[in-house]
Amino acid sequence: MSKPNQNSTSTGPTTSTQKAPAKKSPAKQAPATKAAVKQAPAKKAAVSPSPERRGELLAIAADVFAEQGYNATTVRKIADAAGMLAGSLYYHFDSKESMLEEILSTFLTELWDGYDTVLQSRLGPRETLEALVTESFREIDRHRSAVAIYQKESRHLVAQARFQYLTDSQQRFEKTWLTTLERGVAEHVFREDLDIRLAYRFVRDTVWVAASWYRPGGGHSPEEIARQYLSMVLDGIAVRTT
Amino acid sequence: MSKPNQNSTSTGPTTSTQKAPAKKSPAKQAPATKAAVKQAPAKKAAVSPSPERRGELLAIAADVFAEQGYNATTVRKIADAAGMLAGSLYYHFDSKESMLEEILSTFLTELWDGYDTVLQSRLGPRETLEALVTESFREIDRHRSAVAIYQKESRHLVAQARFQYLTDSQQRFEKTWLTTLERGVAEHVFREDLDIRLAYRFVRDTVWVAASWYRPGGGHSPEEIARQYLSMVLDGIAVRTT
DNA sequence: TAATCTACCAAACACTTGTTAGGGAAGGCC
DNA sequence: GGCCTTCCCTAACAAGTGTTTGGTAGATTA
Structure with missing residues (x-):
């Protein structure tokens, strides 16, 4: 009588895989409505609940x-x-799971919007890194809950076909960062004596774990935090002995 | 007839608060055995299950x-x-929860054993930082699962009285690191233009998130990873422009 | 051989979980 | 007025949850 929901807006970022319902979730529940699974009822428009x-x-x-x-x-x-x-x-x-999916996919979509804008500017490697980090902190500011969820849960979710886009995003993320770092080494702006994969994880983690303690309106703007973080990542915390 | 268990060995590290059972867990279940809650049956020795x-x-x-x-x-x-x-x-x-508690308390006890050894050596601030980071990676190597659990769950647990020692440990952790950093600034080995709390979180997080990807026997020894991490944290990833 | 422990199994329990079905109040539209 | 849509409630369901109770095979001790 009343059930017009479904996730019509989960655009499925980075890759529009758009898997069919698949149905797996908790237990084989309610064998009622035994049909209506075969091919998904043609995506019943995209409206109803506001x-x-x-x-x-x-x-x-x-x-x-x-x-x-x-x-x-x-x-x-x-x-x-x-x-x-x-x-x-x-x-x-x-479903509860579809809420999670929509939260994460919305976040990732906006994140990559920001990243793509940066990448299309074709800056130098150091400036690219700075811009990506700054953009990341802005996203943490905007989607702090989603980031925290992503951090905690993504590892368990990648196994499920429904969250394929998490894996896709992660791979693209890795490629983006590795390329930037390698370009920096080639152009002699980043040190070449470092294990580049370790450096990647280092940069990646230092940025995103900030979501676990960051609270908006806490005296530091995202740009300010980004500047300090970048200062540490790029130049270290030790005093230069020249 | 047979039930000699209980957590006799959970020494409760950093602070031996030793709270009584408290009983909260999943729902008010089984109103049977209505007594036997009041004061905990005097810690029935400490033996039985091997x-x-x-x-x-x-x-x-x-x-x-x-x-x-x-x-x-x-x-x-x-x-x-x-x-x-x-x-x-x-x-x-x-209980399931007591397993978690014993896992975490065992880990934290050993962690602080290692830290205390370092701190008692009374090294300079930079050497202290290096030693603490190296020790941390060794602990990740030894207790990788426990570290991963700690990372993911500790935030939800600190609210419970049973896990008071997590809060205690965390505070001691913070004090230790902040002191080391401040000492370093005072002795002009660490930069003084940085927000010290930000630097603390930076160092802390960069170390411990490594537990999420580190796998022992993966080509890198803990000491090797520590050296690279320290190199990045102390001197940054950018090339020195002298 | 008998008594005792150790470490497990088998089966249930009380409760929580995600989810569904049917209904109904409020408001807009004809 | 009547009708339809939107949004929520009531009440239940089936499966899964942590935990308990009583039993028992096998080793150990007497």
Whole structure:
């Protein structure tokens, strides 16, 4: 009678794999509606529940996921935080997992929008690194919950076909950074005596773990933090002995 | 008839708070045995189940916790990995949570043993930092699962009185690092133009996130990784422009 | 040989989990 | 007015959860 939800807006960033429902989730539940699985009912348009409300609820869910962890978060807790009952969430979303997916895919889409803008500027390697790091801190500022969730859960999710885009994004991420670092070494702006993969992980991790402690409005703007981080990453914390 | 378990060996590192059972866990379950909660039955000695077997099982549990996450890990999965049934675990441990506690407390105890050895040597600030970082990578090498668990779960656990020692350890950790950094600034071996708290988080995070990708026997020894990390942290990845 | 321990199994328990089905109040539109 | 849509509630479900209880095979001790 009333169930127009589904994730019509999960654009599936970086790669538009758009896998069919696949259906795996918790247990073989309700063998009712035995058909209607074969090919997905032609994507029933893309409307019904207002996208604004979805966005609100997703923001709430993201906060709870980030704070308690995905598995420790029950749909009832999310509903509580939203001031409604558990079942009501299923008017907007078709599963707890699809909320997670939409949160992460939205974040990654915007992240890569920012990265692509940087990369298209074709800056030098050092300037590219600076711009990428700064952009990363801006994304942490904007999507701090999503980043925290990504950090904690992505490792367990990559196994599932539904989250294929996480793997894709990660690979593209790695390639982007490695290329930048290698270019820097070739142009003699980055040290060549370092293991480049180690340096990659070093830069990557130092940036993103900041999401675990960063709180917006805490005296430091993202750009300010980025500047300090870059100063440490590029020049180190030791005093120059010249 | 047979239930000699309990966590007699959880020494509760850094601070021996030794809180009583507290009993909170999953729901108010089983109103049977309504008494026997009031004051904990006087710590029934400290023997029975062989400590070796406990250690084996804890190592297995730690691996599963680290890989799947604590909440996503069911006791049945642990039992599976150990080649036994879920209920049998309760001969050795009195709860899933107490396994987690023993894993983390064991790790932290050994970690602080190592740190204390370093700190007692009264090295200069730079040498202290180098030694602490190196020691950290050795601990990651030895307790990689425990470190991974600590990274992922400690944030949710600090709220519980049972895990008070996590907070204690964290505070001591912070004080140790901040002092070392401040000393370094005072002695002009570390840059003084940096936000010291930011530098602290920078160093702390860069070290410990390595546990998420580090795999022992992967070509790099802990000391080797430490050396490279230290090189980046201290001198940066950029080429010196003198 | 009998008594005792150790370490596990088998089966259940009380409860929580994600999810569904049907219904209904509020408001806009004809 | 009647109708439809939007958004939520009530109440339940089936499976999965941590944990307990009682039992027992096999080694160890007496």
